[in-house]
Amino acid sequence: MLRKLPGTEVQNVVSTTPDTAVVWRPTVVRTPAIVVIVVWVWRLLVGLVKTIVRHPWACGLVAVAGGLCWLFGWRVAVLACSVACCGLAAWAALWPASFLRVVGWRVVSWGRWMWVYRRRWRGVVSVSGLAVNVGGRGYAPELVEVASDRWADRVTVRMLEGQSDQDYADRAPNIAHGFGAPSCRVSVPRPGWVVLTLPRADRLASVVAARPVPATASVGPVDVGLCEDGSPFALRVHGTHVLIAGATGAGKGSFLWSVVRGLLPARRAGLVELWALDPKRMELSYGLSLFDRYAARPEDCAKLLDDAVTVMQERADRYAGVRRNHVPTASDPFVLVIVDEVAFLTAYQGDKALKVRIQAALATLTTQGRAVGVGVMAALQDPRKDVLSIRNLFPDRIALRLDEPEQVDMVLGDGARDRGALADQIARDPSDPSVGAGVAYVRLENSPEPVRVRAGYVSDADIRQMVLLSMEAV
Numbered sequence: 001m002l003r004k005l006p007g008t009e010v011q012n013v014v015s016t017t018p019d020t021a022v023v024w025r026p027t028v029v030r031t032p033a034i035v036v037i038v039v040w041v042w043r044l045l046v047g048l049v050k051t052i053v054r055h056p057w058a059c060g061l062v063a064v065a066g067g068l069c070w071l072f073g074w075r076v077a078v079l080a081c082s083v084a085c086c087g088l089a090a091w092a093a094l095w096p097a098s099f100l101r102v103v104g105w106r107v108v109s110w111g112r113w114m115w116v117y118r119r120r121w122r123g124v125v126s127v128s129g130l131a132v133n134v135g136g137r138g139y140a141p142e143l144v145e146v147a148s149d150r151w152a153d154r155v156t157v158r159m160l161e162g163q164s165d166q167d168y169a170d171r172a173p174n175i176a177h178g179f180g181a182p183s184c185r186v187s188v189p190r191p192g193w194v195v196l197t198l199p200r201a202d203r204l205a206s207v208v209a210a211r212p213v214p215a216t217a218s219v220g221p222v223d224v225g226l227c228e229d230g231s232p233f234a235l236r237v238h239g240t241h242v243l244i245a246g247a248t249g250a251g252k253g254s255f256l257w258s259v260v261r262g263l264l265p266a267r268r269a270g271l272v273e274l275w276a277l278d279p280k281r282m283e284l285s286y287g288l289s290l291f292d293r294y295a296a297r298p299e300d301c302a303k304l305l306d307d308a309v310t311v312m313q314e315r316a317d318r319y320a321g322v323r324r325n326h327v328p329t330a331s332d333p334f335v336l337v338i339v340d341e342v343a344f345l346t347a348y349q350g351d352k353a354l355k356v357r358i359q360a361a362l363a364t365l366t367t368q369g370r371a372v373g374v375g376v377m378a379a380l381q382d383p384r385k386d387v388l389s390i391r392n393l394f395p396d397r398i399a400l401r402l403d404e405p406e407q408v409d410m411v412l413g414d415g416a417r418d419r420g421a422l423a424d425q426i427a428r429d430p431s432d433p434s435v436g437a438g439v440a441y442v443r444l445e446n447s448p449e450p451v452r453v454r455a456g457y458v459s460d461a462d463i464r465q466m467v468l469l470s471m472e473a474v
C-alpha cells in the first residue's frame with residue numbers, strides 16, 4: 001500500500017516497497033536557453049579575471065606571445081619565445097639564486113598549484129570533512145595561493161565562515177596524506193585564513209654537523225643547528241631561560257654542547273661565564289675545563305645555585321633605578337647556568353631540605369635572573385609538573401623526541417601538538433642512535449608557531465677540540 005506522505009509532492013512519490021524505501025523524483029524546472037548562456041558567460045568572465053589576478057605573469061606571457069603572433073605572425077612569436085628562453089637559461093646558469101627567487105620558485109609554485117593542489121583540492125577537503133553541504137549546496141574552503149620554495153609548499157586557504165584553524169589542525173594528517181606530504185603544519189596569517197605548510201622533503205633527515213665555532217665574541221643568539229627549511233637555527237640564551245625536554249637518547253646533549261660551543265669566543269673574551277650542574281656526571285663532565293664553575297653532588301649543586309642567586313641579587317641592587325637591561329661586560333658577564341637532568345635535583349632528590357632549597361633557587365633565578373644577565377638552560381627527560389613545577393617559568397622551550405603525545409603540550413604549551421609539533425613521532429631506531437637524535441620542535445617566546453629544528457651533533461672529538469681551543473686562549 002502506498003502511504004500518504006506530507007508535503008505537496010505526494011503525486012511524484014514512487015514507492016514500490018510500502019513503508020520502506022521512498023524514491024523522490026525531483027521537480028524539473030525548464031530554464032530558458034538565454035539564462036543558461038548568460039550564466040555560463042558570466043562564470044567564464046569571473047574565471048578569467050580570477051586567473052589573471054592569480055597568475056599575472058603566466059597570463060602576461062601568453063598574452064604577449066599571442067599578441068606577437070597576431071601582429072607579426074607565428075614565426076616572429078616563436079623566435080621571440082626562443083630568445084626569451086635562451087635569456088632565462090643564461091640567467092639560471094649565471095645567477096641561479098636570483099633566477100630561483102624571481103622566476104624559478106614562481107614557476108614551481110604555479111606547477112604545484114596546477115598539478116597537485118588544484119586537481120586534488122576538492123577531493124581532499126571533502127573527504128577530510130572540511131567541505132560542508134548546506135541546503136543541498138556544497139561549500140569548500142577556497143584555495144587562494146601556493147608558494148613553493150626549496151623544501152615546502154605554503155598553501156594559503158580562505159576558510160569557510162564558521163571554521164577555525166583548529167578544524168584544519170585536527171585534519172592535518174588527512175591533508176598531509178591527501179597531498180602526499182610527510183606532514184602538515186597550520187598557521188594563521190590573519191583572521192579567516194590559514195596557511196598549510198606541506199614539506200616536500202625532510203632537510204633534517206641526515207645528521208647536522210656541529211656548527212663552526214663563531215669567529216667573534218657574542219652572547220647574541222647562538223647558532224646551534226638548522227631549521228627544517230635549511231636556514232640556520234639560532235637560539236637566544238641571553239635575556240631568557242631555556243628548557244630542553246626529551247626522552248633518553250633524544251639528543252639533549254647536542255643542544256647543551258652546541259650552546260657551549262657557540263659561546264666559546266664570548267667566554268674567552270670574558271663576556272660569559274658558564275656554570276654547569278651535572279648531577280648525572282655523564283654529560284658535562286666531559287668538557288670540565290669549559291666551565292667556570294662545575295657541580296655534580298646535590299649539595300654542591302645547591303651551593304652553586306645559591307651563589308647564582310647571590311650574583312643576581314647583587315646586580316639587581318646595583319641596577320635598580322639605573323638601568324633595566326643587562327649588557328655583558330668583563331666586569332658583569334652573562335652567567336649561564338646549565339643544568340643537565342634537572343629532575344635529579346628537583347624531583348628524585350632524597351634529601352627534602354636540599355630539594356626545597358634547589359627548587360627555590362631555580363624559581364628565583366628563572367623569575368628574576370634574565371634582566372640582570374643570569375640565565376638558566378635546563379634539560380630533563382620527564383616534563384611532568386610534579387617533576388619540574390617551574391617549567392612555565394622558562395620562556396623558550398624545546399621538545400625533542402618525547403614518549404607520549406600529551407607531553408608535547410606540557411613542554412611547548414597548549415595546542416602546540418595540534419599546530420604540528422609532533423615530538424612524540426620523531427623517528428627512532430634502537431640500532432642507530434643518530435636517527436632522529438637532535439631533532440626537536442621549538443616554541444620561542446615571540447612566536448606561537450612551533451619550528452622544527454635539528455641541533456648540530458657535537459661529538460666527543462668536537463668537545464676535545466673545544467677544550468683545546470679554550471686552553472689556547474689561557
Ligand SMILES: Nc1ncnc2c1ncn2[C@@H]1O[C@H](COP(=O)(O)OP(=O)(O)OP(=O)(O)O)[C@@H](O)[C@H]1O
Pocket residue numbers: 207208246247248249250251252253254381433434435437438439454455456457458
Ligand atoms: N644532534 C645529533 N645528531 C645526531 N646524533 C645525535 C645527536 N645528538 C645525539 N646524537 C646521538 O644520540 C646519542 C644520545 O645522545 P644524548 O646523550 O645527547 O641524548 P640525551 O637526550 O642526553 O640522553 P640521556 O638523557 O639518556 O643522557 C648520542 O650518543 C649520539 O650518538
